[in-house]
Amino acid sequence: xxxxxxIQALNSALDVMLARDENVLTFGEDAGYFGGVFRVTDGLQKxxxxxxxxxxxxxxxxxxxxxxxxxxxxxxxxxxxxxxxxIYPGYDQIVSEAAKIRYRSAGEFTAPITVRTPYGGGIFGxxxxxxxxxxxxxxxxGLKTVIPSTPYDAKxxxxxxxxxxxxxxxxxxxxxxxxxxxxxxxxxxxxxxxxAEADVPEGHYTVPLGKAAIAREGNDVTVLAYxxxxxxxxxxAEESGIDAEVIDLRTLVPLDIETIVASVxxxxxxxxxxxAPRTSGFGAELAALVQEHCFFHLEAPIGRxxxxxxxxxxxxxxxxFPGPARVIEGLRKAMER
Amino acid sequence: MSSPELKKNRPSLSLRIPQPKSRPGDxxxxxxxxxxxxxxxxxxxxxAHPREMMNLAWSLIRVLDSKGRAVGPWDPxxxxxxxxxxxNHMLLVRAFDDRMYRAQRxxxxxxxxxxxxxxxIAVAQAYALDRNDMCFPSYRQQGLLIAxxxxxxxxxxxxxxxxxxxxxxxxxxxxxxTKEYGFFSIxxxxxxxxxxxxxxxxxxxxxxxxxxxxxxxxxxxxAEGDFHYACNFASVYRAPVILxxxxxxxxxxxxxxxxxxxESTFAARGIGYGLPSLRVDGNxxxxxxxxxxxxxxxxxxxxxxxxxxxxxxxxxxHSTSDxxxxxxxxxxxxxWPLGDPIERMKQHLMALGEWDEARHEAAQKxxxxxxxxxxxxxxxxxxxxxxxxxSVKTMFEDVYKDVPWHLRRQRQQMGV
Numbered sequence: 001x002x003x004x005x006x007i008q009a010l011n012s013a014l015d016v017m018l019a020r021d022e023n024v025l026t027f028g029e030d031a032g033y034f035g036g037v038f039r040v041t042d043g044l045q046k047x048x049x050x051x052x053x054x055x056x057x058x059x060x061x062x063x064x065x066x067x068x069x070x071x072x073x074x075x076x077x078x079x080x081x082x083x084x085x086x087i088y089p090g091y092d093q094i095v096s097e098a099a100k101i102r103y104r105s106a107g108e109f110t111a112p113i114t115v116r117t118p119y120g121g122g123i124f125g126x127x128x129x130x131x132x133x134x135x136x137x138x139x140x141x142g143l144k145t146v147i148p149s150t151p152y153d154a155k156x157x158x159x160x161x162x163x164x165x166x167x168x169x170x171x172x173x174x175x176x177x178x179x180x181x182x183x184x185x186x187x188x189x190x191x192x193x194x195x196a197e198a199d200v201p202e203g204h205y206t207v208p209l210g211k212a213a214i215a216r217e218g219n220d221v222t223v224l225a226y227x228x229x230x231x232x233x234x235x236x237a238e239e240s241g242i243d244a245e246v247i248d249l250r251t252l253v254p255l256d257i258e259t260i261v262a263s264v265x266x267x268x269x270x271x272x273x274x275x276a277p278r279t280s281g282f283g284a285e286l287a288a289l290v291q292e293h294c295f296f297h298l299e300a301p302i303g304r305x306x307x308x309x310x311x312x313x314x315x316x317x318x319x320x321f322p323g324p325a326r327v328i329e330g331l332r333k334a335m336e337r
Numbered sequence: 338m339s340s341p342e343l344k345k346n347r348p349s350l351s352l353r354i355p356q357p358k359s360r361p362g363d364x365x366x367x368x369x370x371x372x373x374x375x376x377x378x379x380x381x382x383x384x385a386h387p388r389e390m391m392n393l394a395w396s397l398i399r400v401l402d403s404k405g406r407a408v409g410p411w412d413p414x415x416x417x418x419x420x421x422x423x424x425n426h427m428l429l430v431r432a433f434d435d436r437m438y439r440a441q442r443x444x445x446x447x448x449x450x451x452x453x454x455x456x457x458i459a460v461a462q463a464y465a466l467d468r469n470d471m472c473f474p475s476y477r478q479q480g481l482l483i484a485x486x487x488x489x490x491x492x493x494x495x496x497x498x499x500x501x502x503x504x505x506x507x508x509x510x511x512x513x514x515t516k517e518y519g520f521f522s523i524x525x526x527x528x529x530x531x532x533x534x535x536x537x538x539x540x541x542x543x544x545x546x547x548x549x550x551x552x553x554x555x556x557x558x559x560a561e562g563d564f565h566y567a568c569n570f571a572s573v574y575r576a577p578v579i580l581x582x583x584x585x586x587x588x589x590x591x592x593x594x595x596x597x598x599x600e601s602t603f604a605a606r607g608i609g610y611g612l613p614s615l616r617v618d619g620n621x622x623x624x625x626x627x628x629x630x631x632x633x634x635x636x637x638x639x640x641x642x643x644x645x646x647x648x649x650x651x652x653x654x655h656s657t658s659d660x661x662x663x664x665x666x667x668x669x670x671x672x673w674p675l676g677d678p679i680e681r682m683k684q685h686l687m688a689l690g691e692w693d694e695a696r697h698e699a700a701q702k703x704x705x706x707x708x709x710x711x712x713x714x715x716x717x718x719x720x721x722x723x724x725x726x727x728s729v730k731t732m733f734e735d736v737y738k739d740v741p742w743h744l745r746r747q748r749q750q751m752g753v
Contacts, residue, residue, distance in 0.1 A: 025543065051543055057573060062532050062566030069473070069536020069550070072521060075543070089562065096526040097533070103735045105514040105522040106504045110738075141736050165738045210741070254741035 004200040005192045006177045009151035010040045010116070013158035014078065016204050018048045021076060024162060027054045028063060028080030028116075037082055038118055038177060064090035064115070068097045071111040071167075078162055084119035084171060085131045098167040099142030114161045114168050119147075120228050120275050121312050121321055122175035122185065130312040132227075132276035137169045138252045138285065144209060145252040147171045149230040150180075150197035153250060156207030164209060173227035181228055182235035183323035212256035214263070218245035221269035221334045224260060224286050226250065229273045229322070236327035244271075244331055252282055260286075261293045268299040269334045273327055278306040300337045305330040355594035361662060365672040372674060375402040375621075376409025383635040387613045394604040394614040397648060400623035405684035411627040417691040423464060423484075423622060424682045424692075425700055427456040430480045431679065432704040433489060436712055437496055441510075441657045445720040446496050448510045452477040454652030454670065457622040457678030458583055459553075460484045465629035466551060466579075471541075473521045473534035473552040476511055477583065477651075487518045489708060493715030498726055501718040505735075506727040528554050528563035531580065535570045535642070538578035542639075549636040551579040551629075557588025559603050560596045568610040571642035578642045579632045580612070583619065585651035590664040607644030619649030620678040623685070650675065729753050 004012060017024045026041060032055035035042030044053040056063050060081055067077040081087045087094075098111040121130035137145045146161055146168055148154035154172070161168035175181050179191045192198035215225075216234050220243040225233045230248045237244035245263050249255065264270050270290050272283040287302045305322045312320055358366040378398045381390045400407050407414075415423075434451040441449040452459065459480025466472070472481050482492060494501040496510040504514055504522075514522035521537075524530055534552030541548050554564060559582055571578050582603045586593050593599075607614030613635070617628045625647060632643035652670040654661045661667075686692030719725025733740060733748040740748075 057569055059566050059569060061562050062570045065529065065532030065563060065566055066536030066539055066570055068529075069533035069538070070540040070543075071536075072533065073471075073537045073540035073544075075540045092526060093529060093532075096524060097529050101522060102738070104504060104508050104512070104524075105516070106507070107735045108514060108516040109522055144737075254737075254743065257742065 001199050002202055003193045003198045004151045005179070005198065006148070006151045006154045006172070007038060007040055009155040009200045010158055010172065011042060011044070012200065012202065013155040013162070014041060014044055015047070017078070017159060017162045018044060018052055020204065023074060023076045024078065025052045025075060026078040026080065027056045029056055029058055029082045031055060031080045036080060038174065040116070041080065060086055060088070060090035061093060064093035064098065067113045068093055068101065068111055071098070071113050072101070072109045076112045076162060078114040078116060081115060081117040083129050084117040084133055085128045087117055087133065091136070094137070094143070094167070094169070095140050099140050102166070103142060110165055111167045112165045114158070114170055116158070116170045116172060118174035119171040120173045120175055121317060122181060122228065124314065124317055126314040127311040132274065132307070134171055134252060135276060135280060135282045138282050142167065143253065144168045145171070146209060146250065147173065147226045147252065148250060149173065149176065149215070149227055149248050151192055151200050152197050153207050153213070155200055156205050157209065157250060159204065160206045160209050163206070168209070171227065175228045176231060180231040183232035183321070183327070184235070185318055185323070207250070209251045210254040210256055212250055212259040213248045214245065214259070215248040216244065216246040218243040218267070220244060220267060221271060221331055222247060222260070222263040222267045223271050223273055223331070224249060225273040226252065227275070229275055232322070232324055233273050233327055236324045236331060239324060240328040240331055242331045242335060255289070257289060257293065260290065264290055264294040265297045268297050270298070271303040271305060271330045271334050273305045273322060273330070275307050275322060277309045278304060279309050281306055300334050303330045303334045355599055357592035357594065357665065359666050359669065361664065361666055363666055365666045365669040367672060367674050370674060373397050373399065375399040378409070378411065380410035380631070383631060383638060384640060387608070387611055390613055391608055394608055394616055395602055397616050397618055398624050398628050399618040399621050400627060401621045401681050401685055405681065405688035407623055407685065411624055413623055413627040413630060415623070415626065417686065417689060419464070420682065420686055421691065423460055424679070424686060425704065426460045426480070426484045427679050427682065428700055428704040429707060430456045430460065430483050432701070432708045433479065433483065433492070436708045437493070438657065440496070440712070445716065445722040446498065446510050447721060448657055449496065450476050450511050450656045451653050452479060454673070454677060455583065455585055455619065455649050456480055457625055457682070458619050458647050458649060461622045461625035462551065462581070462629045465626045466633055467548070469519060469548050470633070471519045471521065471534070471537050471548060471550045473530035473537065473550060474523060475527070475530065475553045475555060475558070475583070476523055478553050479511070482513060482515070482518060482520055485518050487515060487520070489711035490714045493711055494718055497715055497718070497720040499715070499719035499721070500725065500727050502727060505731050528558040528561035530554070531563050531567035532570060534580070535567050535576045535578050538576035539570070539574050542577055547637065549577040549579070549633060551581060553581045553583060555588060556582060556584040556586070556593040556598055556603055557591060557596045559606060564606070568607060568612060568644065572610040572612055575639070575641035577636035577639070579629060579636060580642060580644045582644070582646045583649060584646050585649045587651045587655070587665070589655040589659060602646060604644060604646035612642055612644045614644045616646045616648060618675055619647035620675045620681060622678060622682050648675070
């Protein structure tokens with residue numbers, strides 16, 4: 001067992017998989033010699049050689065396309081898209097190709113690809129380094145979408161994603177790469193080393209896809225969150241005195257509906273929290289599912305606390321980001337009736 | 338900065354919209370085509386630097402001359418037995434297309450695409466590649482499957498979306514897929530397969546394999562980013578891949594000038610990427626074979642990728658959904674200066690004294706008969722027109738390796 005940041009945990013997952021399986025290789029912009037702009041592939045080229053971990057041209061379409069070709073050959077590529085905001089040139093290859101190839105070839109060709117990409121705001125990245133585009137992928141038949149919120153989960157989920165035979169979009173909440181974030185941007189960052197979730201086994205282990213975790217047990221209201229917003233939601237519960245049960249979804253597709261339903265049936269209330277814009281965000285799907293499955297248990301309307309339907313504005317970062325004050329307001333509203 | 342006064346004497350800016358030389362009602366005009374003599378293009382060593390062969394991107398590699406003789410350094414010197422087999426394969430492709438076109442018109446299926454006039458390309462390339470090399474085709478390379486011996490009845494089962502359809506009724510007709518025959522699932526999103534072929538080739542090199550990949554797109558699709566991703570990655574990683582651009586002059590109703598073919602050749606796009614770039618007479622079986630074999634040898638020698646423009650002409654509509662007489666002169670195909678690939682191969686074999694009219698007629702009949710027999714078998718399996726399609730239960734399979742809960746529930750909701 002070692003103490004790891006989320007970056008170190010992700011690096012360790014890649015290290016473990018490169019060592020175990022010769023069909024695993026990883027590439028992306030600046031991912032080779034330099035080890036990635038966030039250092040997730042640091043040292044891997046030196047350890048495994050330039051054909052196992054290498055730099056790619058600035059070409060997300062080319063990265064995704066060659067990964068699809070490699071998958072058709074029988075490799076298990078892990079590609080890095082430097083920022084989730086850059087993924088759109090590769091979208092056709094993800095949506096029309098990687099996601100559909102098993103179906104359209106009746107299982108003969110598959111795309112066992114993992115797409116790692118840092119997402120989310122809170123780092124003053126402006127509108128092209130802050131987006132949360134997860135709902136553009138959860139909507140696509142054939143894709144799995146995973147978002148960890150701790151170093152332990154990041155490593156275990158990434159190993160599961162790499163071992164999975166379907167394409168997985170693996171969003172990394174970059175704001176919490178080095179430590180959890182309560183949403184209080186004016187307070188100093190707490191490093192991961194102060195938290196139990198940073199205790200990470202050095203070898204191989206998995207956290208299964210499709211299983212949520214209860215990040216905070218509670219009885220008053222269920223909060224559905226993922227990534228950075230798990231930590232913001234936990235902080236909101238502590239500060240408000242509202243005994244919220246915070247569910248960390250971890251995988252958006254396939255979704256752990258059982259854990260969600262059990263919690264909402266217990267609390268009778270539900271607030272959904274995500275950083276992505278509200279309209280057609282993943283919260284809309286969650287609200288529909290909770291309503292379908294738990295209607296007769298609900299004591300109050302399902303609430304949503306989200307980013308606004310604007311681009312992510314640089315100077316207004318903390319007006320856009322759904323911080324603790326907005327989450328607390330959402331919790332209070334859910335408790336009113 | 339110039340003053341407004343100085344600008345007054347200049348003409349206003351004007352926007353150019355490229356136009357083909359002839360439209361319906363016009364006399365077909367190919368007077369602007371420069372067609373070098375057969376045998377004129379030099380054949381460089383496979384190890385030569387791409388800089389030493391740049392002229393080949395603006396030239397046209399041709400082997401068969403106007404009398405049907407094979408001439409020049411690119412003559413692959415195939416034996417008559419191979420030439421006859423190739424001619425039979427091209428005849429089979431044409432017979433297959435004719436039968437399936439009629440099947441669509443008869444309502445047995447929704448859609449079909451012929452490759453009339455382009456038969457030499459896929460058939461010759463299948464001959465030049467090894468059987469285990471991996472193909473990432475576009476939608477007009479049915480000749481690859483036929484030349485590799487894929488059962489005609491399986492192609493038809495796919496076209497009819499019947500219970501024996503290898504891809505279970507999930508794909509538009511002609512979007513075949515067969516791993517066993519080294520033929521990647523065809524995509525309707527044009528061009529995506531081009532950089533995928535590069536990725537497959539990179540994987541083959543990564544594993545120290547000896548197989549190479551080949552990809553195909555059309556002239557129109559060179560305008561997609563995927564074309565450039567493919568050239569770039571193939572060049573950067575020296576991937577063992579052949580990148581084929583089939584320039585058949587027409588992208589549905591848009592002539593190749595709309596993709597930028599008037600300013601330079603499509604082969605010349607490869608020069609900026611440092612790729613050997615060959616422009617080849619696509620209606621000349623021997624030239625296509627020779628250029629492809631050259632590129633394959635080069636790729637297998639770890640010297641990297643080659644871009645090949647196969648210069649041809651789409652003699653019929655884009656698909657069963659368009660009428661070419663609406664956008665080009667109806668007799669334009671007959672006037673194509675590079676002729677018909679089957680006629681040219683026939684002429685060549687006859688010039689060699691290895692073929693005659695009677696044998697040709699017999700071979701045509703044999704091809705039609707083979708297609709008829711396969712079609713009888715396929716239609717017995719059912720057709721989309723009759724509603725004899727695969728079990729709808731299978732609709733929810735293969736979205737993922739295992740069926741997740743939400744898809745299980747949707748299947749139950751549908752009651753199957």
